[in-house]
Amino acid sequence: MTYLDHAATTPMLPAALAAMTEQLARVGNASSLHASGREARRVAEQSREGLAAALGARPSEVLFTGGGTEGDNLAVKGLYWARRGAEDRRRRVVASPAEHHAVLDSVEWLEKHDGAEVTWLRVGETGRITPESLADSLGDGRDVAVASVMWANNEIGAVSDLAALAEVAHAVGVPLHTDAVQAIGQLPVDFAASGVDALTMTGHKLGGPMGAGALLLRRDAECTPLLHGGGQERDVRSGTLDVAAIVGLAVAAQAAVADRAERAARIAALRDRLIAGVLERVPDAQLNGPALDDVVAGGPGRLPGNAHLSFPGAEGDLLLMLLDARGIECSTGSACSAGVARPSHVLLAAGAPPARARSSLRFSFGHTSTDADVDAVLEVIAPVVERARRAGTTTR
Amino acid sequence: MAVRVIAAMSGGVDSAVAAALAVEEGHEVTGVHLALSPDRQTLRSGARGCCSVEDAHDARRVADELGIPFYVWDLAERFREDVVEDFVAEYAAGRTPNPCLRCNERIKFAAVLDRARALGFDAVVTGHHARLADGELRRSVDAAKDQSYVLGVLTAGQLAGALFPLGSMTKDRVRAIAAERGFAVATKPDSHDICFISDGDTRGWLTRRLGEQPGPVVDVATGETVGTHAGAYGFTVGQRRGLGVSTGDQRPRYVLGIEPVTRTVTVGTAEQAAVDEVLTGRPTWTGPEPELPFTAQVQLRAHGAAVACRVTGSADGGLRIALAEPQRGVAPGQSAVLYAPDVERGDQVLGQGPVLRAGERSAAVVR
Numbered sequence: 001m002t003y004l005d006h007a008a009t010t011p012m013l014p015a016a017l018a019a020m021t022e023q024l025a026r027v028g029n030a031s032s033l034h035a036s037g038r039e040a041r042r043v044a045e046q047s048r049e050g051l052a053a054a055l056g057a058r059p060s061e062v063l064f065t066g067g068g069t070e071g072d073n074l075a076v077k078g079l080y081w082a083r084r085g086a087e088d089r090r091r092r093v094v095a096s097p098a099e100h101h102a103v104l105d106s107v108e109w110l111e112k113h114d115g116a117e118v119t120w121l122r123v124g125e126t127g128r129i130t131p132e133s134l135a136d137s138l139g140d141g142r143d144v145a146v147a148s149v150m151w152a153n154n155e156i157g158a159v160s161d162l163a164a165l166a167e168v169a170h171a172v173g174v175p176l177h178t179d180a181v182q183a184i185g186q187l188p189v190d191f192a193a194s195g196v197d198a199l200t201m202t203g204h205k206l207g208g209p210m211g212a213g214a215l216l217l218r219r220d221a222e223c224t225p226l227l228h229g230g231g232q233e234r235d236v237r238s239g240t241l242d243v244a245a246i247v248g249l250a251v252a253a254q255a256a257v258a259d260r261a262e263r264a265a266r267i268a269a270l271r272d273r274l275i276a277g278v279l280e281r282v283p284d285a286q287l288n289g290p291a292l293d294d295v296v297a298g299g300p301g302r303l304p305g306n307a308h309l310s311f312p313g314a315e316g317d318l319l320l321m322l323l324d325a326r327g328i329e330c331s332t333g334s335a336c337s338a339g340v341a342r343p344s345h346v347l348l349a350a351g352a353p354p355a356r357a358r359s360s361l362r363f364s365f366g367h368t369s370t371d372a373d374v375d376a377v378l379e380v381i382a383p384v385v386e387r388a389r390r391a392g393t394t395t396r
Numbered sequence: 397m398a399v400r401v402i403a404a405m406s407g408g409v410d411s412a413v414a415a416a417l418a419v420e421e422g423h424e425v426t427g428v429h430l431a432l433s434p435d436r437q438t439l440r441s442g443a444r445g446c447c448s449v450e451d452a453h454d455a456r457r458v459a460d461e462l463g464i465p466f467y468v469w470d471l472a473e474r475f476r477e478d479v480v481e482d483f484v485a486e487y488a489a490g491r492t493p494n495p496c497l498r499c500n501e502r503i504k505f506a507a508v509l510d511r512a513r514a515l516g517f518d519a520v521v522t523g524h525h526a527r528l529a530d531g532e533l534r535r536s537v538d539a540a541k542d543q544s545y546v547l548g549v550l551t552a553g554q555l556a557g558a559l560f561p562l563g564s565m566t567k568d569r570v571r572a573i574a575a576e577r578g579f580a581v582a583t584k585p586d587s588h589d590i591c592f593i594s595d596g597d598t599r600g601w602l603t604r605r606l607g608e609q610p611g612p613v614v615d616v617a618t619g620e621t622v623g624t625h626a627g628a629y630g631f632t633v634g635q636r637r638g639l640g641v642s643t644g645d646q647r648p649r650y651v652l653g654i655e656p657v658t659r660t661v662t663v664g665t666a667e668q669a670a671v672d673e674v675l676t677g678r679p680t681w682t683g684p685e686p687e688l689p690f691t692a693q694v695q696l697r698a699h700g701a702a703v704a705c706r707v708t709g710s711a712d713g714g715l716r717i718a719l720a721e722p723q724r725g726v727a728p729g730q731s732a733v734l735y736a737p738d739v740e741r742g743d744q745v746l747g748q749g750p751v752l753r754a755g756e757r758s759a760a761v762v763r
Contacts, residue, residue, distance in 0.1 A: 387516065
């Protein structure tokens with residue numbers, strides 16, 4: 001089997017699995033006062049410190065969550081509620097239309113149910129958000145509650161310069177949230193140095209467990225909670241700490257960050273070979289997103305593990321099905337809950353025509369990827385694309 | 397012989413069992429759920445509607461239990477063009493379409509089968525209740541569930557790419573097989589009515605699509621206007637209920653005809669509604685074209701009874717079907733599906749012709 005969908009989820013790192021399994025066998029609520037509770041708390045707090053150190057944050061800035069979707073919801077809604085609560089004129093939410101649905105749908109929910117006015121950012125054709133675009137949308141910032149721009153796009157891999165964006169936002173007094181779910185472990189991410197006010201990360205994209213993540217939240221950032229209860233996590237995220245998941249998350253994140261440079265170089269080389277090979281075999285295929293050697297703020301302008309290609313005349317969902325039948329697992333990007341393929345909203349936001357957005361596939365590399373994975377795709381891609389093209393003509 | 401097949405899985409019990417039997421038969425099966433509605437509802441409401449997210453989930457659950465790949469194919473646009481708009485246009489033209497038949501003809505055994513073949517599959521397996529062996533399409537053993545009528549429009553080429561594993565068993569047996577395999581859909585209610593009219597109110601739905609189009613209801617014998625209606629599309633030839641007419645003699649009236657331009661609905665008595673000859677458009681055949689004339693049985697609407705008939709050709713390439721007994725409710729737009737009676741192996745579907753109108757012989761009967 002050829003697994004090239006690491007951006008969806010990547011296998012757990014053995015060290016994270018071991019640490020998590022060990023903790024699962026122990027009793028103890030981290031909020032309890034007795035010895036078992038203290039021991040659980042010790043593990044949780046060590047994990048918090050380890051995660052904070054790996055991401056350039058202070059331990060008190062780490063709020064454990066149930067994953068990326070929760071982090072995005074908490075940051076967007078919580079920052080909006082807090083800012084608007086403090087100053088009622090701050091009703092505007094500024095966000096990129098190429099965000100993950102966890103951000104998009106939170107923003108749209110605020111618009112529909114809570115009086116928010118949304119300004120969608122201009123997206124460049126590579127999917128990147130520029131400081132100029134953010135500055136234009138913020139204006140004088142007096143009516144803006146929060147802005148949200150993802151660090152690296154999950155579909156087409158575009159990396160934005162969050163430090164520059166944070167500077168723009170702060171110049172007009174607006175807090176900035178970033179969804180860094182895809183970035184951590186692939187790009188250098190330093191929370192303090194970036195200057196952003198809130199950062200969403202999750203475990204299962206970097207070798208940790210599913211259902212465990214963190215929101216990094218600056219100590220001076222006011223954030224209204226989604227979950228009320230026992231007052232854990234600075235009173236911003238109540239709920240008994242899932243200590244086993246937290247230790248798995250922290251171990252994985254520390255390992256992923258420590259090995260980042262070596263792994264990023266290795267998977268970028270695999271990715272480059274895949275794209276070159278595909279373009280050779282299917283000459284009219286198109287690479288979506290930034291160029292492979294693109295640079296932003298002195299670092300990679302594209303996620304090193306991301307390959308996103310359109311195959312004109314072939315439907316993405318048929319390509320996926322044909323590859324699946326040949327043991328190759330990849331993704332078409334967004335799918336609704338019923339599994340109906342929709343043209344990628346990211347490509348549409350970046351100005352691609354719907355046909356190109358519908359005919360795309362994402363191959364994403366991770367820590368277990370090998371040359372054999374690339375070979376497997378290159379062996380079948382030409383006949384698969386040909387077959388999908390023929391099938392496409394039957395129903396259009 | 398094992399083949400590569402697409403199992404069209406609606407999320408209902410029939411298609412679930414059909415897919416399971418295909419797997420057990422040794423075929424290489426890929427499950428596909430057809431998303432046909434542009435505005436999909438999250439949850440299913442009773443026995444109506446189709447392809448909700450919940451139905452897709454039910455289908456996926458079965459596929460996962462069977463260990464077969466499963467995908468959703470979005471054919472909403474094709475379905476809208478070929479089935480829904482056809483349905484509206486037919487009613488607007490004063491005819492009574494059968495959308496299930498149209499869906500089989502143009503979606504399941506055209507768009508889906510063509511795509512399946514292009515992708516390297518040999519056939520499409522569905523949960524239709526009909527027998528298909530050696531290229532011969534026959535009624536299901538379960539007469540109450542038989543769906544051969546809505547498959548009667550398929551050609552030999554289409555049937556060559558079809559598998560109907562349920563034709564030789566009753567619906568009770570289908571549910572028992574589903575229960576034996578632990579499928580959650582074993583007790584799911586049968587679906588009824590037209591899948592894209594989720595509240596079951598066809599007249600209301602057509603009114604929203606076509607607007608109110610009031611017109612007269614005219615008695616055929618007197619030529620007098622005996623009532624009015626809000627839209628001729630709300631009527632079907634042979635219909636008796638809901639005519640809202642008052643005639644002196646208290647005898648029931650039936651719809652005899654619908655004239656869309658003047659929006660006139662013509663009604664008459666039971667005797668006047670009886671037809672003993674039917675003219676069709678160009679026929680389709682499930683196998684080799686039979687030599688005309690021939691004798692057969694004909695079924696003139698879904699769930700209608702079959703009657704003996706003699707089939708000859710008409711001048712314009714259609715069929716002239718003489719009925720052994722006069723029938724009411726021969727509605728233009730329906731299919732006249734022809735069967736060769738066979739008690740042992742099941743009546744065999746020979747083909748069909750789209751009903752154009754009653755023939756001249758009938759006119760003689762009426763007068």
